[in-house]
Amino acid sequence: MTAKNQRLTLVLLALAAVAAAALLALSALGDQAAFFYAPSDVARNGLPLGKAVRLGGMVEAGSVRRAADGVTVHFVVTDGRATTPVxxxxxxxxxxxxxxxxxxxxxxxxxxxxxxxxLLAKHDEKYMPPELAGKMHETKTLEQ
Amino acid sequence: MPSLHAFANPARFLKIARPLTPVLFWLGAVLVAIGCWAGLTQTPPDYLQGETVRILYIHVPAAWLGMGGWSGIALSSIALLVWRHPLAAIAARAVALPGAVFAAICLVTGSIWGRPTWGTWWQWDGRLTSMLLLFFVYCAFIALARADADRGGDGRVPAVFGIAGTVLLPIIRYSVVWWNTLHQGPSIGLTRSSIAPAILWPLPIMLLGFSLLFGAIVLMRMRAMLAMAKSEARLRRMATV
Known part of the structure; x- marks a missing residue:
């Protein structure tokens, strides 16, 4: 094996190690790196009580109610499997x-x-001019 | 790799780089000007975001070039470590600064877009955090490569760092797919786009324009570094006589 091939092998091994590290980081961090809890996470793992958390999902159709005081708003967040009133x-x-x-x-x-x-609004990956979108607006899931 | 080593001779590289620089620069500047004009006046606003959507014409090319710049550093690092290509260390150093600038443009424009769209300037979600890390890694590379060059190194230490830093590229790319994030998922794939054609079309113009400008900046910096090395060598020779 020439010195150049040896170096090439080493660099390729290093790149493979880097790719493996990225995969490990992505999968191992998993839920830790999640930005928010989904309602079904809460249903599965129990309530994270007593600490500040983020809850993410879709605002359920027809669920937004504004209270008489003018500033309070009630709505239901859903991820398709479970719902949480907010x-x-x-x-x-x-x-x-x-x-x-x-x-x-x-x-x-x-x-x-x-x-x-x-409250933070989550934008989806769809971009449309108004005349195309019409009055229809719907984001199916947060996975998109 | 004979094709790469054709440019191993700095004189031959300069012979091509010198006329190529203004061509890339002016072509890029014209395309960016066209893209800005089209993006600001010729495309409709988005149905939800309104006029804010136009930030994507700067934000998306900046993000891609910020990541593309690091790919360039990684390729140069491989060329340096494996083939000892004499221009590779200079190429990596030349790419690092514009790469960092584009990463910063991506972060700043994203923040400006996030305020009206999400309701926040910044959140520590997977995509935003990993892109900020890439910017810091660029800064570290710039400092390391300069220190290495100043003490007469051959660029091998920064090259190892350049390869290690590529770990961030797949993390940035897949952060929005693997983790739930505030940042939306990818709009543009290899074969599909969820951006309506009426809004999308100035984006490739901007991407090409920014890429050409990036190339022009890299060539200018490489030429400047070669000239600097030459003048320093001459000074050293004069001092010893």
Whole structure:
């Protein structure tokens, strides 16, 4: 084996090790690196009580109710398998709407409801001019 | 690799790089100007985001070139370590600065887009954090490569760092697929795009324009570094006489 081939082998091995490291990082971090809990994560693993967490999912169609005080909004977050009722008092982001993605920051209550201190709208990967989109707006899942 | 070693001679490289630099620069500048004009005036707004969508014409090419720049550093590093290509160390150093600048442009434009769209300037989600890490890794590479060159190194230490840093590229790419993140999933794949054609079309123009500008900057920096090395060698020779 010439010195050059030896170096080439070493570099290829290093690249394979780097790729393996990336795969390990991606899979091992898994849930740790998740930005938010989905309602079905909570249903499966129990309520993360007493700490600030994020809850993400789709705002269920027809679930948004605004309270009489004008600032409190109630809605239901769903991921298709489980749902969580959310309460938030404050200014909602422009892109907050039904059948669209949302990430709520706040805490779970013991009864399973979620009290948000901040709302983030999650945008999906679709970009359309208004005349194409019409009045239809729907994001199917957050996996997209 | 005979094709690569055709440019091993700096004189031959300069003979090609010198006329190529202005061609890449002006072609890139014209394409970026066309892309900006088209993106700002000729495309419709998005049905949800409104006019904010136009940031993608800067943000997406900057993100791709930020990652593409590191691929260039990795390839140069391999060429240096395996074939001892004499221009590889200079090429890696030349790519690092514009790569870091494009990564920074990606982060800043993303933040500006995130405020009206998500309702936040910054969140520590997988995509945003891994892209910020790439920017820091660029900064570290720039410092390391400069230190190595200053003390007369042959660039092998930064080259090892350049290969190790590629670990971030798949993490950035797949962060939005493997983890749930605030950042949306990929809109553009090899064969499909979920961006409507009416909005999408200036993007390839911008991507090509930015790439040509990137190439022009890399050539300028490589020429400047070669000239610097030459003048230093001449000074050293004069000092010893």
């Amino acid at each position: 309460t938030f008092a404050g200014i909602v982001p422009d892109l907050f709407r039904e059948k669209s993605g949302v990430v709520a920051e706040g805490q779970f209550r013991p009864d399973g409801a979620f009290v948000a201190t901040n």
